[in-house]
Amino acid sequence: GSSDKSAEKDKKIELAYVEWDTEVASTNVIAQVLKDEGFKVKTTSLDNAVMWEAVANDKADAMVAGWLPNTHGTQLAKYKDKVVDLGENLKGAKIGLAVPEYMDVNSIEDLKDQAKKEITGIEPGAGIMSATEKALKDYPNLKDWKLKTASSGAMTVALGQAIKKKEDIVITGWSPHWMFQKYDLKYLEDPKGDFGGDEMIHTFASKELKKKSPEAYKILDKFNWTKEDMEKVMLDVNNGASPEDAAKTWIKDNKDKVAEWTK
């Protein structure tokens, strides 16, 4: 009955996310959509691994930030029995080695002795890092190259500094990410396919969500948009809008898409 439904809607939905631009955008949009549907939504930004742990332990209800198959491959492997995969919500994400446009390389195989033979990476243990390590083994020209681990923040700073000085730099990149908007970057071709094809961003829910709030579960399951949509929101945020406002604007402009999810 309808009373059941409203009671359901009173329930709090807690969305976990990780403080990446992409996830801020998507989480805010879906959160806003759920709110518009009458749910009490709380978004909590967490560390990458904590986000997975939270959903797996039913401490958070869902997240729309599972980068697969690469970036969060290990986490999925660990938690696959404790979370519910609601399928991808965005296609066409990508990971790979990236360099500034001004560098004269286009493929991983072109790398010889640029950038002091160092690839500037992010947090050790991230999926992209394992992929890069695999590449270091697979490509003979990277035999004596090193992967420096750091963090996403440190990597972007190093990138900014290098670009400012027009120095060579090879980074572990992924997109969507604001660095591709801020700087002229290009992915290096990956003939051996170590970085896989496209990355996809999946939605995951806790095992309890379906029981607790089938309504919200359904919406989350249907949530699905494009890289361009996401970039619109991200651009808004980068231009100074609050994520909430950017999400609202996007929803206003894309009523039809949202309607699909809440059908």
Added chain:
Amino acid sequence: MTKIRVENVSKVFGKKVAQAQDLVKQGKSKSEILKMTGATVGVYDASFEVEEGEIFVIMGLSGSGKSTLVRLLNRLIEPTAGQIYINGDDVSKMNKQQLREVRRTSVNMVFQNFGLFPHQTILKNTEYGLKVRGVPKEERKIKAEKALENAGLLDFKDQYPKQLSGGMQQRVGLARALANDSEIVLMDEAFSALDPLIRKEMQDELIELQQNMKKTIIFITHDLNEALRIGDRIAIMKDGKIIQIGTGEDILTHPADDYVRSFIEDIDRSKVLTAENIMVRPVTVNPEHDGPKVALQRMKEEQVSLVLAMSKTRELLGYITADDALRCAKEGQQKLLPCVQKEMNTVPHDLLLEEVLPIISDSPTPVAVMKDGKLAGVLIRGIVIEALAKETSEVASNE
């Protein structure tokens, strides 16, 4: 009643305790033992008893173990060997609870280094023992203020120890221990930083306490005059051992060895010796029975110019000089009685020399020393000077 009994107590500081104790037994000196073992003998084989209401004074060279001995009594230091009984209970075998009870109610201590709490006011410091015992706030304030008043420090009660002079701090330590009103007070050089006036007041207060409240006091001092003034008995220590225990007079008159002798050398004898110590055996006649001839004969025999007139019941009647006797003989008196000069100063046998002096000095005639209403001896100027001049008064003692 025996209040404190100490039996063969020893304390060795440092590591090789057993070895050090053996060495003491072999008669090695403290500094030899220190060199050989690195251990310091604090107290060795001390035994004594203190009666209720007694002031027991401990003296001795610096470093001879006085403080150690006293701290053993309330077990601030664990003895290496021996037993200590307070009110008959063995302190060294007490558990924490019992020991606490003894410290609260029976034994309080004044520390050589004062041991005041720097973060508390003088008043709070003084209240400490009472507070520990759970005395209600109001009552302990009254008691503490009373103790401070006696110590002349009531005005300073809200100051902190650092704001007081050394002697004032010492008096706070004193007030703290006395406010607590325990049966036994251990006083480790408790008056050492006091000026003579306040010191004397404090001594008087102590004696009063002892007399009125029957408190037992163990008192360490370096001032022999003080020891003699307030102490019922005195123990003298050397290198951790107790060399002699006795009354002031015992020690002055029969020092156990040269150490004790040198220790008491500098004493102000007029504050120690009593009339009894310096009187001479009187030459007496019975004026009711003897005539002038007998008197003159006795004077000749004893080579004195004066005899005392004493009744059959050995009551003092007066004195007779050679002149008197001659006059009497001239007048043809059969008995001396009419010639006896009846005005004669007397002093009790235990009067201190310092109080005897003005009497002798004012008196044109010899002074009689009385004991239990009977004549005990006579004081003659020459003898007084002799006694004061003696290196030790052994010779002057009347035996």
Added chain:
Amino acid sequence: MTKIRVENVSKVFGKKVAQAQDLVKQGKSKSEILKMTGATVGVYDASFEVEEGEIFVIMGLSGSGKSTLVRLLNRLIEPTAGQIYINGDDVSKMNKQQLREVRRTSVNMVFQNFGLFPHQTILKNTEYGLKVRGVPKEERKIKAEKALENAGLLDFKDQYPKQLSGGMQQRVGLARALANDSEIVLMDEAFSALDPLIRKEMQDELIELQQNMKKTIIFITHDLNEALRIGDRIAIMKDGKIIQIGTGEDILTHPADDYVRSFIEDIDRSKVLTAENIMVRPVTVNPEHDGPKVALQRMKEEQVSLVLAMSKTRELLGYITADDALRCAKEGQQKLLPCVQKEMNTVPHDLLLEEVLPIISDSPTPVAVMKDGKLAGVLIRGIVIEALAKETSEVASNE
């Protein structure tokens, strides 16, 4: 040479300094001022000078400002008012560098509370002043060991202060100051924790130091006997003010007020008074000129039984008793000379009573007191007792 000059120095502890000073001027007592302002008057308007090689003793009630005064001298405390000159330089105007120099070379201090460094051995503690002055390692070790040896603590040199008894710690403080060999030593109750034997040794050492090395010493003590023994002059303080300054004799014979009088009441007079203080004016005759009649006449006039025989040049020839004079007259001698008894004990005028006593006691006859080889007075047994018995010796003083 004036070593230290103190001019109108005051020190008030606490906040309302100016107000407190005003109140002192109005004659308010220390405890009134404390109640009214919360400020404590440490020292008020002190002025004095100390000569090179002098031992200047400060005495006074506990809390009367002795320590404060001494600490002002090396500016451990900043004076509230007044000037202090050491070797003519104003200490209170010195900059840090100059002050340091004075403290290193001129003034060292023994602290009332010892002030030993707990983390250093006794030897290192003793070396401290030398180390600060940059004395080479070997040399300072030798000096420090020497100082410790004098203090009787060489055996303990590798121990830490906590392992020593109170008196031993005090001696370390003493050794530390003396090792440094500065011109002026400030000693704040430096002997208070010492037993009589060691104390006497230390006093002797101090006197020796003063005599051989011309050291200037400011010495605080509560022991009047000690003060009189070692002090060239004594200052007596009360409530922050200096009440009297003078030699021991001055103070004993002319106490400035009742406070001082009560202060010196308990003194062992035999250690203070000299022959001069107690002698009586001699009744003299010139035996070369006067006959027996004159002598008997004089005895009658002065009501004495003995006169001294003195030459024209006032040289002592002997004495004549009444018996002697009578015999002389009987024999029909014109002049007394043949009847004079020539064997007569003499003592120097400045001999302490304690040393005079055995002489009088052994001497059957009166003792003459000599000053510059001339007769100054005579000691009679009765008078000696009177002097010892006097409340103060004012009457006994020979003026």
Added chain:
Amino acid sequence: MNNFLDDIPQIPLAQWTNDAMDYVTDHFQGFFDQIQETTESLMVSVTDGLLFIPAIVMIILIAVLAFFATKKKFGLAIFSVLGLLFIYNQGLWEDLMNTVTLVLFASIISVVIGVPVGILMSKSKTIESIMKPILDFMQTMPGFVYLIPAVAFFGIGLVPGVFASIIFSIPPTIRFTNLGIKQVPKELIEASESFGSTGSQKLFNVELPLAKSTIMAGINQTVMLALSMVVIASMIGADGLGKKVLTAVQRADVGPGFVAGLGLVIFAIIIDRLTQSFNNKKG
């Protein structure tokens, strides 16, 4: 040369740890949930209470408190007003209140547990030798490691944040309580004992008052470390200034991160000065 070392098979401690964690979460979940819920609701209501008071009123209250706590000097009061106004001006007021709740909870619990533990350590050699490695453990085991168990036990949000903060920030209080009590001069302990003080009388009348400045310095460190944990706490969902920092850092945007960090610093300075003046007051 190292060969024989290499022959020892690797101890599967990592696996054991994971298993243990699973076991604990599986079997004690109810218990942890209980704690989590009560603490969370308490903390939320504190934050709500703080936020209910208008910022301007709060600022004035703190300034007045600062004025009187510092014996009527203006320095801290003025600093507080300016600093808090700055935080408000930067739009960080709500974050600040969240952080205040987090830090207060962590600090108070740390002190309440830490001081007694420090006292026990100072009294018993055994406890001391057991506690010391534990303290080393708490301070050096990286917070990141126990973030995940913390989430498993306490979920996300303020509570695991407080838990992680306490683990990291409690050791200084314990260590310096222990040190402070040990530094109390032996002769004063003796004086106290000579009057028959019980252990607790000695403690409250003599040891703690005399150790106070050292203990307070330890507590100050605890507060500082609790503050330094807010960013890590924000990784497990604790709102507040830490989250602002994290957001900025993810974007490599120093400016906003610095501003949020400055908010923390201002809070730290006010807390530091206030506790210090309370400390002096009773001294």
Added chain:
Amino acid sequence: MNNFLDDIPQIPLAQWTNDAMDYVTDHFQGFFDQIQETTESLMVSVTDGLLFIPAIVMIILIAVLAFFATKKKFGLAIFSVLGLLFIYNQGLWEDLMNTVTLVLFASIISVVIGVPVGILMSKSKTIESIMKPILDFMQTMPGFVYLIPAVAFFGIGLVPGVFASIIFSIPPTIRFTNLGIKQVPKELIEASESFGSTGSQKLFNVELPLAKSTIMAGINQTVMLALSMVVIASMIGADGLGKKVLTAVQRADVGPGFVAGLGLVIFAIIIDRLTQSFNNKKG
């Protein structure tokens, strides 16, 4: 009610910070590069040196040191052997050596700078009142915030890690040096001054020795905090146990993270006990 507060336009401090950082990186790059290069090469050679010694030799050396440092007791020596063997067994030896270099550099620099600063603070009220907020700043400004400038200045690697560690871990040394010196009894200072000690004589002969236990406790905290920073340092590229922790944590794999953390803890315990025994030895 808060309205008028809201009317104040937001101060663009965030922007200014970014600008300032850009300015500094632009203009002092050469200088920073210099530091970075020399320090880096020094640190690398220290690590290489440590790694050149075979693990088994190193373990024995440390055990012998521990044995003698603890007055020939076996406890610490045995613990060191077992603990280090465990680390080796877990394949963390090389990481440990990297961490040792990082922590040693950070701690030594912290002590070398911190103790003198603490001394200055204890001597001058002015310096103290200037330093206190700076210390609060250093401890509470989240490491994450200055990681970014650290990278901008020093690039990725060990050097910015050391830089960040020092900033976070130096305050306890400074604070407790200050506290320790202030706690030295006034009468001993007076005694020292009465002999005409210069400031430095007083300092080295009296103040520092008497403040030693407090200062050492501060240094101990500094080492602990430096150790607690290794994970954060690994975020800017410092190799070592911190990186292992980060790897594991990123994978939500508590086990290996715990094991790597335990490596840190073992190192911490050994260091802690060793410094403590040196401390007692000279006491």
